[in-house]
Amino acid sequence: MSTTEAPPALLAKVGHVAVITLNRPHAMNAITAAMSLAVQEAVDELVADPQLRVGVLTGAGERAFSAGADLKEVAAGRPLIDRSQRERGFGGFMKCGLAKPLIAAVNGFALGGGTELLLACDLAVMSDRAQLGLPEVSRGIIAAGGGLLRLRKRVPLSIALEMALTGQPISARAALQWGLVNRVVPQAEVLATALELAEVIAANAPLAVQASKRVIYAETGSDFEPDGWALSNAEAKAIMRTTDAKEGPRAFAEKRAPAWSGT
Numbered sequence: 001m002s003t004t005e006a007p008p009a010l011l012a013k014v015g016h017v018a019v020i021t022l023n024r025p026h027a028m029n030a031i032t033a034a035m036s037l038a039v040q041e042a043v044d045e046l047v048a049d050p051q052l053r054v055g056v057l058t059g060a061g062e063r064a065f066s067a068g069a070d071l072k073e074v075a076a077g078r079p080l081i082d083r084s085q086r087e088r089g090f091g092g093f094m095k096c097g098l099a100k101p102l103i104a105a106v107n108g109f110a111l112g113g114g115t116e117l118l119l120a121c122d123l124a125v126m127s128d129r130a131q132l133g134l135p136e137v138s139r140g141i142i143a144a145g146g147g148l149l150r151l152r153k154r155v156p157l158s159i160a161l162e163m164a165l166t167g168q169p170i171s172a173r174a175a176l177q178w179g180l181v182n183r184v185v186p187q188a189e190v191l192a193t194a195l196e197l198a199e200v201i202a203a204n205a206p207l208a209v210q211a212s213k214r215v216i217y218a219e220t221g222s223d224f225e226p227d228g229w230a231l232s233n234a235e236a237k238a239i240m241r242t243t244d245a246k247e248g249p250r251a252f253a254e255k256r257a258p259a260w261s262g263t
Contacts, residue, residue, distance in 0.1 A: 009038035010060075011045060016053040016202035017195060018046040025061030030070035031090060031113045036081045040092030046100060050262050053206045054198040055098070057121060058105035058191055059114075065104070065130065068112025071139070080113075094120050094146050097217070099210050101201055105194035106130050107187060111169065116143060119150040122213065124180065125194040126172045127187040132180060133169030154180055205244040206262045211235040 022029040059065040089095030104121040251258035
């Protein structure tokens with residue numbers, strides 16, 4: 001099978017972790033509708049499989065995580081997502097998110113849509129040789145895949161505006177400084193580091209992890225407002241009814257590793 005015939009995204013299961021790989025290295029993993037559908041298929045499997053607790057999203061090859069939109073597709077007037085994905089966005093998760101944690105393993109350049117993919121993930125590990133950026137304004141367009149919406153929530157306003165208005169990339173060191181990524185490591189260690197982080201998360205009670213993610217992402221304003229506490233209390237009450245909530249303290253008392261059931 002030639003490179004051009006290879007599946008545009010791949011799924012590999014590593015224990016409780018789903019590794020999803022953008023698989024167009026010959027095109028710097030640029031985004032197409034076919035890739036979007038393939039990523040959605042992998043994401044849906046991550047969500048549906050109770051044995052999979054965390055996802056890791058990475059890119060094939062050494063050059064790029066994703067160079068963003070395939071401009072050849074854009075120039076030809078072809079959409080970058082399938083018609084069926086309009087409500088869910090690229091890969092089936094850019095607009096609606098995932099119940100389970102997703103970690104970006106940024107092995108190379110992540111520009112435009114590549115940066116937007118990172119911003120849609122919960123955590124990120126980045127190569128010290130990689131760069132992030134939203135260069136859309138230099139092509140006469142804007143970062144409409146969620147980049148402009150999410151960037152301001154991750155970094156100070158002045159930094160978000162500089163990135164969005166200049167279109168200039170930032171280094172891995174700057175990305176770490178501004179909290180856009182959790183770890184910066186040598187390129188050869190990116191996937192392994194992301195897997196280590198995923199395994200730490202996967203070792204925890206899966207329902208509690210998912211509830212924690214929901215509360216953190218909720219738009220509740222000040223942490224003193226009653227709506228925020230109501231959400232937190234409701235999630236905590238639901239978690240306390242689970243089997244895992246009983247298993248955790250029992251395992252601690254018995255000095256053994258907990259056996260999470262996800263129920």
